[in-house]
Amino acid sequence: MFTSLDVLDEVGSTNTELVERVRAGDAGAGAVLVAEEQTAGRGRLERSWTAPPRSGLFFSMALEPVAPVERWGWLPLLTGVATATALARAAGLDTSLKWPNDLLADVDGSERKIGGILAERAGERAVVVGIGLNVSLRADELPAPGAGSLALAGAQGTDRDPLLRAVLRSLEEWYGRWNGADGDPGASGVQEAYAAGCATLGRSVRAELPGGGDVTGEAVAVDGDGRLVLATSAGMQRPIGAGDIVHLR
Numbered sequence: 001m002f003t004s005l006d007v008l009d010e011v012g013s014t015n016t017e018l019v020e021r022v023r024a025g026d027a028g029a030g031a032v033l034v035a036e037e038q039t040a041g042r043g044r045l046e047r048s049w050t051a052p053p054r055s056g057l058f059f060s061m062a063l064e065p066v067a068p069v070e071r072w073g074w075l076p077l078l079t080g081v082a083t084a085t086a087l088a089r090a091a092g093l094d095t096s097l098k099w100p101n102d103l104l105a106d107v108d109g110s111e112r113k114i115g116g117i118l119a120e121r122a123g124e125r126a127v128v129v130g131i132g133l134n135v136s137l138r139a140d141e142l143p144a145p146g147a148g149s150l151a152l153a154g155a156q157g158t159d160r161d162p163l164l165r166a167v168l169r170s171l172e173e174w175y176g177r178w179n180g181a182d183g184d185p186g187a188s189g190v191q192e193a194y195a196a197g198c199a200t201l202g203r204s205v206r207a208e209l210p211g212g213g214d215v216t217g218e219a220v221a222v223d224g225d226g227r228l229v230l231a232t233s234a235g236m237q238r239p240i241g242a243g244d245i246v247h248l249r
């Protein structure tokens with residue numbers, strides 16, 4: 001599945017760079033771009049992603065799924081499942097997923113964000129999925145109050161090369177399963193695996209809606225479109241899309 005691996009000392013954002021390369025025809029499906037340092041790393045919802053040089057894994061991959069485009073919303077979610085699987089295998093670390101695609105781990109009894117995923121279209125047929133993992137950051141290097149790192153969460157291995165290999169291998173498995181099932185999250189087992197690893201389910205949640213206002217309820221499911229379903233106090237089932245900001249209460 002992965003056809004090339006390019007490592008840069010420094011880049012603005014591996015996602016931005018790889019999207020540009022795909023659009024220019026300079027990279028195709030299976031290309032992986034890794035950077036030692038990002039000077040303009042980006043997160044979801046126009047946020048920035050910052051991390052000291054060489055303190056983590058910052059990489060992006062270009063994919064051209066055969067699965068129908070309506071199901072591509074599952075790509076960042078399955079990437080979360082694959083990354084969590086790899087961290088358990090390669091670093092003996094238990095992680096969970098905050099919907100839609102933050103990776104959480106326990107640091108001194110509190111749930112901290114140790115990684116995030118950003119998926120972006122790169123033309124008609126391709127999508128670029130970027131992963132950022134805080135690997136060796138010390139407490140005084142954390143970019144935000146809710147952040148953590150693999151090292152602080154007690155990971156058994158924090159060498160970046162074996163971790164990258166483990167994540168890519170796991171992605172090959174999960175992406176292969178999903179793409180092979182035509183992107184069907186149920187038939188591929190991705191939906192079930194996601195629900196099993198999702199820390200948001202069963203919790204009380206407040207979602208800020210893009211048009212203003214908010215909705216609160218208990219997170220009860222992740223539906224076939226990858227939306228988080230809230231059961232509201234009015235007895236309604238309300239699906240929440242990935243553009244909404246979700247706060248655990």
Ligand code: BTN
Binds near residue numbers: 016041045102116130
């Ligand atoms: C998020 O938590 O909102 C997503 C963070 C994604 C960060 C990764 S680091 C590699 C890739 N390049 C970027 O600019 N962003 C992603």
